[in-house]
Amino acid sequence: MKDLSLHILDLSQNSISAGAGLVEISIEEDTKEDRLTICINDNGKGMDKDFLEKVMDPFVTTRTSRRVGLGIPLMLAACSRCEGELVIESEKNVGTRLKAVFKHSHIDRAPMGNMAETMLSLILAGSDVNRNVDFVYRHIIDGRVFCLDTREIRTALGNDINLGEPEVLMWIKDYINEGLKNIRGGV
Amino acid sequence: MKTIQELEEIRKKTLDTINIRKDRSGTRIVVGMATCGIAAGARPVLLTIMDEIKKHDLSDVVVAQTGCIGMCRLEPIVEVYKPGEEKVTYVKVNPSKAIRIVNEHIMKGKVVEGYTIGAESK
Numbered sequence: 606m607k608d609l610s611l612h613i614l615d616l617s618q619n620s621i622s623a624g625a626g627l628v629e630i631s632i633e634e635d636t637k638e639d640r641l642t643i644c645i646n647d648n649g650k651g652m653d654k655d656f657l658e659k660v661m662d663p664f665v666t667t668r669t670s671r672r673v674g675l676g677i678p679l680m681l682a683a684c685s686r687c688e689g690e691l692v693i694e695s696e697k698n699v700g701t702r703l704k705a706v707f708k709h710s711h712i713d714r715a716p717m718g719n720m721a722e723t724m725l726s727l728i729l730a731g732s733d734v735n736r737n738v739d740f741v742y743r744h745i746i747d748g749r750v751f752c753l754d755t756r757e758i759r760t761a762l763g764n765d766i767n768l769g770e771p772e773v774l775m776w777i778k779d780y781i782n783e784g785l786k787n788i789r790g791g792v
Numbered sequence: 793m794k795t796i797q798e799l800e801e802i803r804k805k806t807l808d809t810i811n812i813r814k815d816r817s818g819t820r821i822v823v824g825m826a827t828c829g830i831a832a833g834a835r836p837v838l839l840t841i842m843d844e845i846k847k848h849d850l851s852d853v854v855v856a857q858t859g860c861i862g863m864c865r866l867e868p869i870v871e872v873y874k875p876g877e878e879k880v881t882y883v884k885v886n887p888s889k890a891i892r893i894v895n896e897h898i899m900k901g902k903v904v905e906g907y908t909i910g911a912e913s914k
Binding site: 606611614615618622674675676679719722723725726729730733757758761762763765766769770771772773774775776779780783784 | 793794796797798799800802803805806807825826827828830831835836838839842845846855856857859
């Protein structure tokens with residue numbers, strides 16, 4: 606994976622596959638503490654203790670097309686090489702909480718990447734005809750906060766318009782890019 | 793400054809086109825978005841397809857995502873389902889190939905043979 610936004614996209618897809626109705630993604634960049642923390646919390650079906658214990662193992666997966674699963678191991682590698690850590694907690698039928706920590710200034714820390722594209726892909730994946738997944742994306746840089754909550758967008762749009770509509774997605778993309786620019790101090 | 797209020801305008805504007813899309817008799821474009829696809833560059837491909845659909849106002853086309861279909865070395869993979877036609881699988885797609893696929897296959901009905909899985913395995 607070239608950047609962190611791609612890891613986030615990949616791991617949040619797991620939340621969608623786990624049947625989550627709400628996926629909360631939070632990114633906190635604290636340059637004073639020199640720490641970057643990414644949390645992905647969902648209310649999906651969760652994992653039992655046995656599966657959770659071996660979930661970091663690349664030879665453990667729920668996919669049926671082959672016997673390796675690299676999403677979590679790749680994120681673990683990305684954290685480990687930056688003096689960080691990856692913690693996953695889960696409870697069956699309650700949900701899963703994932704926390705990835707990086708040393709912000711570490712030379713091997715992958716760049717953030719394009720979070721607008723990641724959110725758009727996720728919202729599109731989560732707005733299938735048969736089910737709706739909501740997302741909360743919160744990004745904090747040294748105390749400055751940007752937040753996107755698809756439940757608010759859904760309320761504003763009404764029930765008959767799907768979040769996956771191109772017009773809506775393009776608005777969300779601009780909204781995220783503008784919001785991130787603001788918390789980055791206009792850059 | 794983007795505001796939530798703008799969504800009201802989008803709502804009014806899109807209500808009509810949505811009704812066309814609801815009958816779901818149109819084309820389906822499916823992009824592989826598992827770890828393998830994402831690492832190979834599926835995200836920009838997906839968003840390029842979205843952009844093209846919006847640009848050309850293709851109201852009867854839907855874009856969907858799928859997991860790994862077991863051919864990771866050929867990712868990004870894009871499958872096109874047109875009603876009454878056989879599925880076409882495009883492999884090693886990038887944004888510029890995606891634009892051609894939409895412009896030629898989706899809009900004009902001409903399969904871009906050179907990008908298909910058949911051409912790749914030759």
